[in-house]
Amino acid sequence: MIARVFVTLKPGVLDPQGAAIRRSLGQLGFDGVNSVRQGKVIELDLAETDPKAAKKRVTEMCEKLLANMVIENFEVELEP
Amino acid sequence: MIARVFVTLKPGVLDPQGAAIRRSLGQLGFDGVNSVRQGKVIELDLAETDPKAAKKRVTEMCEKLLANMVIENFEVELEP
Numbered sequence: 001m002i003a004r005v006f007v008t009l010k011p012g013v014l015d016p017q018g019a020a021i022r023r024s025l026g027q028l029g030f031d032g033v034n035s036v037r038q039g040k041v042i043e044l045d046l047a048e049t050d051p052k053a054a055k056k057r058v059t060e061m062c063e064k065l066l067a068n069m070v071i072e073n074f075e076v077e078l079e080p
Numbered sequence: 081m082i083a084r085v086f087v088t089l090k091p092g093v094l095d096p097q098g099a100a101i102r103r104s105l106g107q108l109g110f111d112g113v114n115s116v117r118q119g120k121v122i123e124l125d126l127a128e129t130d131p132k133a134a135k136k137r138v139t140e141m142c143e144k145l146l147a148n149m150v151i152e153n154f155e156v157e158l159e160p
Contacts, residue, residue: 006121008123018122021122021145021146024145025141025145028141028144028145030140031127032126032127033125033127034125034127035124036122036123036125037122037123038122038123039120039121039122040119040120040121041088041119041120042116042117042118043088043098043117043118043119044113044115044116045113045115045116046112046113046114047112047113047114048112060110061105061108061110064108065101065104065105065108066101
């Protein structure tokens with residue numbers, strides 16, 4: 001079973017990478033971009049086949065390793 | 081209009097970050113993880129309100145700046 005984890009900075013946390021992307025887009029002539037935020041996506045291929053158990057386990061992984069809970073939010077999405 | 085861009089490494093491209101995450105998960109006792117791939121998610125807040133035009137523009141942004149087309153794939157997702 002494939003799980004996708006989206007890790008994004010919490011609102012209000014400074015995002016220099018996002019700001020750099022926005023500036024570069026402007027320099028390339030892409031106007032009308034109000035803001036840019038960059039995050040991570042982590043794709044896990046799990047041996048677990050039960051969706052409930054997989055989601056619980058991936059949430060634990062996020063809390064322990066994949067996300068920094070002080071400054072980041074995460075979302076878990078399962079693909080069958 | 082919010083656009084979300086997912087940039088992931090093409091299959092076959094070596095992913096040392098993903099491999100490091102997999103090893104760390106194993107050390108923390110999370111077994112049953114067959115493989116891990118790490119990518120980027122970029123959230124753009126656009127002034128554009130037409131979904132078709134927005135998607136076209138974001139695809140251009142990906143091809144020119146956001147993704148390295150040699151080693152990365154991208155997906156564009158629009159939120160109304």
